[in-house]
Amino acid sequence: MELFAGGGGLALGTHLAGFSTEIVAEWNRWCCDTLRENAASGHPLVQGVHIHEGDVRDADWTRISGNIDLVSGGPPCQPFSSGGKAGAADDPRDMFPTTAEVIRVLHPRAFIVENVRGLTRPAFADYFSYIQLRLTHPELASKPGESWSDHFARLQVEHLAIGSDLQYKVEPTIVNAANFGVPQQRWRVFLVGIRSDVDARWKFPEETHSADALAYSQHVSGEYWERHKVPRDERTPKPLTRKLDQLREHGPLPMRQPWRTVRDAIGSMTEPDKEGTGRFLNHVLQPGARSYRGHTGSPIDAPSKALKSGVHGVPGGENMLRRADGSIRYFTVREAARLQTFPDDYQLYGPWGEAMRQIGNAVPVQLAEIVARSLYENLALADLRAKLSARQSASLASTATA
Structure with a gap:
């Protein structure tokens, strides 16, 4: 599932890595035109993908059934960008709480969240820590009327005592896309989470x-x-x-x-x-x-x-x-x-300025593929370890019975 899909950079990369993209959600009409037109023309990376045009908060994620391996997305960066007003939680475009809510509903095995490096600025230190803790415990949602700072304080206390809620192991990493073969100096922060019951021993890929x-x-x-x-x-x-x-x-x-x-x-x-x-x-x-x-x-x-x-x-x-x-x-x-x-x-639709906006907001496809492929391989190894463990348990039970 892809949130805030834009023109499709992150979605294309995760698909190239081996994931089957089922749904992309995006509100911008030009981005949706790009996704729809490429799907209609039979582009293999988006063919058959359901496109939800509209606010992510208006989608009924409870209707989605089955096991979801990955939720990915790049929430709007303007609340944290050095080129914007840097309003963080006070900016209505801050979609990190919405991202955590979708993760709470879908229980994916893993997630990839990408944003601008500005999110890690000292001015946002507390909020960045809050985001990580919020993604670690997506079921511990804020209460009605609770500010993010009060929620953060409660999460810090409950984090130490939590035992059975939905939890993720969250790894934050700052990367320069140029160090991974992208012909562009593009600094970004990735927050990659793996559900705590998944035996995946993942770390961010090495620079190349x-x-x-x-x-x-x-x-x-x-x-x-x-x-x-x-x-x-x-x-x-x-x-x-x-x-x-x-x-x-x-x-x-x-x-x-x-x-x-x-x-x-x-x-x-x-x-x-x-x-x-x-x-x-x-x-x-x-x-x-x-x-x-x-x-x-x-x-x-x-x-x-x-x-x-x-x-x-x-x-x-x-x-x-x-x-x-x-x-x-x-x-x-x-x-x-x-x-x-x-x-x-892969064609970009809309006037020059709108097409360039889609590109400027995108995750480099190659970088997305590298990160997602590493995660895909680790999830596959986790499946293999789980199968081997189940066989060993069955074998031991059979021996004990005999």
């Missing part, structure tokens, strides 16, 4: 990519430039740092691949035009890009800056390409989708 490995491939081995056939006069100058000297002597950490860059992601694409006449979906040039202080675009030979959805429209700098010669233009919707690792055959 690094900035050092990219620096080595660009400024020591030169492999990056040779692979992309970049002329010498268009290459990023070598930084004069002690770190680069260390890389020349020792190399990057073993088992780490270079960060993927904007060029890695979109270098194989043709330049866009205003008519979108190329072979790529959503690859239409959007005019009007301009650079100003704090909005200078993403250098082509580094991971992009975090794509933003914007509050009153799409901010220019984070969603612009900056070439080696300093020229800039907006990313097309398809280029932005590649930076978020959406499949090329």
Whole structure:
């Protein structure tokens, strides 16, 4: 079950990891159009998925029967984003209590909740702790009229004495998507919970990519430039740092691949035009890009800056390409989708600003798949351990009877 599905980034990743997505809930009409149209066209990652268009709080989750393996979702980030008003619990868009309520109703074996790194700011320390405890004990809901701080205090007391309620082992982790092969510097916090009766020995996946490995491939081995056939006069100058000297002597950490860059992601694409006449979906040039202080675009030979959805429209700098010669233009919707690792055959619906908003709000598909696959494999191992334990118990009982 997917809550706050947006354009589908997290849902696509969990499906690629092996989960069968049954229901996605989303209120935004453009996001729902994207999900519906891709499902109607037979896209395998969303085909057959039921789409609940509307407020998650209005859905009757009690009607869902059967065992649910996973609830996933990214509650609205505006209450905690550095670009918003940072109202936290006082912001009506705070959907963490709603997420806990859905978990209480469905009793999934596990959940994946994603949000902005701003949630972990010192100003939100108490509320972040409250969210974790609330997800640990979803059945201990707040009482009518009880403030979150009073509820938090009660949870802290009851947490120590709880024995039989629905409980989850919650693991919070802050990650940079670039360290997992996403061509974008995108810091996020994941809250992954596993039901306490499930014998899954899970930990967050290890990082696979690094900035050092990219620096080595660009400024020591030169492999990056040779692979992309970049002329010498268009290459990023070598930084004069002690770190680069260390890389020349020792190399990057073993088992780490270079960060993927904007060029890695979109270098194989043709330049866009205003008519979108190329072979790529959503690859239409959007005019009007301009650079100003704090909005200078993403250098082509580094991971992009975090794509933003914007509050009153799409901010220019984070969603612009900056070439080696300093020229800039907006990313097309398809280029932005590649930076978020959406499949090329997955179409984003709506005007440019709305499509970019869907992308900016999304979880990178590849990162979602990595996290969900690790969880999927651990749940499968937990099933295997449970079966082996049942067989051993049956065998011992049979021996005792004999």
